Amino acid sequence: MEISQFVLASRPLGIPSISNFRLEKTVLNDLNDGEVLLKPWYISVDPYMRGRMNSVKSYAASFEVDKPIKGAIVARIIESKSNSFSSGDIVVGTLPWATYSIEKAETLRKVDTEKVSPGFYLGILGMPGFTAYVGMMDICKPVKGETVVISGAAGAVGIVAGQIAKIQGARVIGIAGSDEKCRSLKEQFGFNEALNYNASKSLRKELAILCPEGVNVYFDNVGGEITGAVVANLDFHARIALCGQISQYNNSKPALEYTILPHLLTRSVMLQGFIVSNYSHRFSEALAQLTKWLNEGKLKYTETIVEGFDNLPEAFLGLFSGKNLGKMVVKVN
């Protein structure tokens, strides 16, 4: 069977471009016992994939040049030689960016797409949702009346992290890249305040006005100058969950962040970096709680859906210019 797949054509220097990807034809082998034939339905593009395009040792293995890009995908089973799945079942797994693929059944998890959009298993009920859950519940631990600031607030992780902090009784301030995103954060997702860093003359001063008592919790998805502005406003004994640093992912030399260290020292701040895959023991609780909050209407979610397999690289690149509100996914027909 002939299929199309995206491979890594070259490693980017700085901001990645379409030319770092190549669409090519290949042929699938026959199905063996215990395997299934899959057709992708919703494909996730995630900021961490930028790191995998480099050839550096990290928590996630590098993509190999001339080999398929892989990521989280919700797919339909077309044919099954496994007792665990039947054709028509919808599953989630780590699959190649290919029009069809063959996988071992034990690497896949069946999902129910009757009540929620299939893409939610790549967002609020998938890795980004789990990230928001453990970052907020295990590291930040906001309590009633505290002030929580979230950067990258209008993205896949940030939208969930902010709402979880609200459920815990905190006052939540989001930072995002456009007035439209800030409006959505307040009107759709219940954030108390939202600041557009692209329109701000001084984020540090605007935060100081919004948080005269200081910031108790900072959930950082972005790093760089935005983090500098938040850290300058931290209260004593604040907690920081260092979740992402997307402002630095395309820099060959990351900015030195030592200017924030004296603030952390003098205000007795706890800063903890974390990688969600190290919290796999927490996933069943996270999935159950996120599903419950979603069903109760306490959590809301949204996705930016790019149509068409061929548009995968463009959707991925859009993450670095803020094209998404909520989770960026590609829908394949």
Ligand SMILES: NC(=O)c1ccc[n+]([C@@H]2O[C@H](COP(=O)([O-])OP(=O)(O)OC[C@H]3O[C@@H](n4cnc5c(N)ncnc54)[C@H](OP(=O)(O)O)[C@@H]3O)[C@@H](O)[C@H]2O)c1
């Ligand atoms: N620690 C973990 O285990 C873990 C797990 C998942 C994700 N993450 C990290 O968490 C962060 C958010 O991930 P996500 O999946 O939720 O992505 P996302 O927020 O849905 O998408 C990326 C967003 O980042 C913002 N952005 C891009 N370039 C920026 C820049 N230079 N400065 C400021 N903001 C910028 C854009 O929004 P604006 O329009 O607001 O700029 C864009 O929409 C990423 O850093 C990711 O690597 C970490």
